[in-house]
Amino acid sequence: MRVRVLLPAAVSGICCALLWGMAHTPVQAGLVAPAPQVVRPPVSTQPILSAEYQALGQKIQGAMQQRPHFAEGESLPIYKLKRVDPAQVRSRAVELANRVLGKIGGGKAFGTAALEADEDYLFARNDQGVKLRAYTKSGFLSVVNQNRVFRGRCDSLTDTQAAEIARKFVSESKLVELLPNEKLTVADVRHAYSQGLVAKTGEKSAPVLNNVIVILGRELDGKPVIGPGGRVVVFLSGPGEVVGFHRNWRDVEAVAGEKVKGKGPAKAAQQVTAELSKIHGRRPPTAQALRVSRAEFGYFADGKHRAQQFLQPAYAVHVEVRSERAPNSANVIIVSGADRTVEPLTSPPGEARVTKRPATPPPVGPVDD
Amino acid sequence: MRLCFLVGMALLLGALLPVSVARGASIGVEGVKYFSNHNAALGEDLDTLSYTFNLCNGVWNKLNTGDSRNFYFGRTDCWEQDLRDVGQGGLDSSYGDNVDLFFLCTHGNNSGSSVILAYDTAQQWWHSDTTKWKLGDRNLEWLALYACRTLPFSAIWDTCSRFFYGLHMVLGSHDSLWDCWTTEECGRDFAQNLKDGDRVSDAWLDGLSDWWCDQNALVASAERFGTYRGGDFDWPNTTMDRDHYHGRGYVCSDIPHSQIYWFGYSWID
Numbered sequence: 001m002r003v004r005v006l007l008p009a010a011v012s013g014i015c016c017a018l019l020w021g022m023a024h025t026p027v028q029a030g031l032v033a034p035a036p037q038v039v040r041p042p043v044s045t046q047p048i049l050s051a052e053y054q055a056l057g058q059k060i061q062g063a064m065q066q067r068p069h070f071a072e073g074e075s076l077p078i079y080k081l082k083r084v085d086p087a088q089v090r091s092r093a094v095e096l097a098n099r100v101l102g103k104i105g106g107g108k109a110f111g112t113a114a115l116e117a118d119e120d121y122l123f124a125r126n127d128q129g130v131k132l133r134a135y136t137k138s139g140f141l142s143v144v145n146q147n148r149v150f151r152g153r154c155d156s157l158t159d160t161q162a163a164e165i166a167r168k169f170v171s172e173s174k175l176v177e178l179l180p181n182e183k184l185t186v187a188d189v190r191h192a193y194s195q196g197l198v199a200k201t202g203e204k205s206a207p208v209l210n211n212v213i214v215i216l217g218r219e220l221d222g223k224p225v226i227g228p229g230g231r232v233v234v235f236l237s238g239p240g241e242v243v244g245f246h247r248n249w250r251d252v253e254a255v256a257g258e259k260v261k262g263k264g265p266a267k268a269a270q271q272v273t274a275e276l277s278k279i280h281g282r283r284p285p286t287a288q289a290l291r292v293s294r295a296e297f298g299y300f301a302d303g304k305h306r307a308q309q310f311l312q313p314a315y316a317v318h319v320e321v322r323s324e325r326a327p328n329s330a331n332v333i334i335v336s337g338a339d340r341t342v343e344p345l346t347s348p349p350g351e352a353r354v355t356k357r358p359a360t361p362p363p364v365g366p367v368d369d
Numbered sequence: 370m371r372l373c374f375l376v377g378m379a380l381l382l383g384a385l386l387p388v389s390v391a392r393g394a395s396i397g398v399e400g401v402k403y404f405s406n407h408n409a410a411l412g413e414d415l416d417t418l419s420y421t422f423n424l425c426n427g428v429w430n431k432l433n434t435g436d437s438r439n440f441y442f443g444r445t446d447c448w449e450q451d452l453r454d455v456g457q458g459g460l461d462s463s464y465g466d467n468v469d470l471f472f473l474c475t476h477g478n479n480s481g482s483s484v485i486l487a488y489d490t491a492q493q494w495w496h497s498d499t500t501k502w503k504l505g506d507r508n509l510e511w512l513a514l515y516a517c518r519t520l521p522f523s524a525i526w527d528t529c530s531r532f533f534y535g536l537h538m539v540l541g542s543h544d545s546l547w548d549c550w551t552t553e554e555c556g557r558d559f560a561q562n563l564k565d566g567d568r569v570s571d572a573w574l575d576g577l578s579d580w581w582c583d584q585n586a587l588v589a590s591a592e593r594f595g596t597y598r599g600g601d602f603d604w605p606n607t608t609m610d611r612d613h614y615h616g617r618g619y620v621c622s623d624i625p626h627s628q629i630y631w632f633g634y635s636w637i638d
Contacts, residue, residue, distance in 0.1 A: 327476035361463035
């Protein structure tokens with residue numbers, strides 16, 4: 001009986017002694033009331049990330065720091081874009097298409113009345129298979145000879161030669177008007193190929209280079225424009241003939257009156273990691289599995305479907321998670337490169353417009369050739 | 370009497386025409402956005418595909434003509450069985466192989482001989498096994514997979530030679546396809562190209578390219594002996610170069626499995 005009473009008392013005594021020993025001060029030990037705090041520490045707006053995400057964040061930050069980036073607090077201009085007038089897009093598309101038609105594939109000239117419209121999309125094709133399309137929200141324009149894009153040969157053309165031909169074509173055709181503070185750059189060179197293999201044996205033919213595709217980009221005051229906007233894509237075939245182009249290019253009207261403060265890679269990487277945590281949830285990939293294939297900074301120019309009023313600083317980080325046997329994933333995270341935005345860079349993803357799956361499969365239709 | 374005949378003919382045409390027009394353009398669309406069930410079951414760490422439904426909505430909105438066979442399933446309504454051959458316990462004759470075009474957006478890979486597609490419900494499995502597919506023996510012409518690395522070069526032969534049973538083309542990828550704000554438009558661009566009357570292969574290669582993200586689109590097509598010409602391919606007469614969406618241009622006839630002599634493939638790198 002005495003043992004039963006004394007034993008718990010002894011244990012609690014030992015525990016108290018241990019706790020006293022572990023506490024650094026009487027305040028921490030809870031024996032003395034703490035002094036009232038006057039200044040509260042700043043509350044972080046970033047979610048608290050697990051150790052796994054912190055490791056990912058470090059990897060992302062490392063990748064961003066190794067590449068050109070905005071400096072923290074750097075004063076940056078915002079560029080106001082010219083308003084896109086749908087009526088002008090139609091007439092300009094036809095005028096530009098007819099100007100280059102002889103070089104690209106010939107055939108009948110396009111007329112404004114022949115353009116079919118589907119919401120903001122305009123489309124026409126001439127008798128020689130040249131396809132003209134335009135988007136009236138963005139001013140996107142494309143003229144492509146469909147008999148020569150993704151087919152034919154251009155084996156002897158080097159990327160350097162292709163880039164020179166593309167630049168010359170853009171300049172001679174006056175596809176873009178550059179301001180004194182603007183520069184046309186070679187952003188990338190890609191290639192279209194074809195090949196075949198025998199079904200029974202797997203024997204492969206040699207691949208054929210169909211097109212060299214030169215992607216010309218843009219710099220404003222020495223800073224790159226990133227995103228699908230601000231690009232002229234030129235398709236080349238044969239010994240170096242231009243067989244099509246896309247012009248996804250919004251003209252700058254002026255530097256907007258206000259400036260923003262640049263965000264350095266440390267803060268930007270935090271934000272990218274937070275975005276990554278939203279899509280990976282509680283199961284982040286390991287830092288080893290995650291590959292940062294590209295980390296870019298610059299002024300973000302959106303795709304062809306959207307109207308845009310300003311070019312604003314942004315970062316884009318392209319991350320991939322690869323595995324031998326499990327499905328892979330590839331995401332591009334776009335975050336602001338400044339302390340604030342004057343127009344949203346992106347919008348929330350869309351919702352599903354699905355049909356309901358029936359409880360039993362529907363009747364099977366006839367075999368169709 | 371003559372009036373009766375005319376009315377009868379009109380009724381007959383009225384009954385037949387919509388069917389024949391619609392029959393040529395049926396689509397199935399499936400999109401998996403979340404993978405929480407999949408990850409919990411398999412211990413994988415697949416991320417949410419944020420723009421899945423932007424991609425799928427784009428295809429559906431442009432190409433859904435109201436054919437009774439059309440369907441658009443999302444999330445856990447997307448089943449691996451929908452592409453598996455009915456003889457292998459699948460439901461392809463009711464879904465994947467019961468339409469002309471089937472578009473699927475999910476995470477992907479390739480094991481070397483089978484396309485690995487991730488599903489968020491085990492109906493019947495969490496991953497596809499394409500060795501159990503037999504596509505095109507009923508209807509399917511074009512299988513469009515917006516998923517990573519479905520047809521890497523080293524696996525094209527071993528993968529495609531197993532499941533083309535009248536299927537004209539697989540529209541897939543040799544490496545990553547990106548989930549991104551700027552590639553959310555790929556579904557509608559692909560569908561718009563089909564509607565414009567572009568070749569199906571062009572519609573995919575162009576539609577998936579925003580020329581900023583490194584999209585790695587690839588198209589593989591079934592081809593006949595006649596266009597092989599000892600390896601000097603007669604491209605203008607291939608399925609790759611001739612196939613258009615129904616009602617938008619020439620459509621090649623199906624090539625039975627036993628008559629496929631070679632596979633053509635085109636890609637952007």
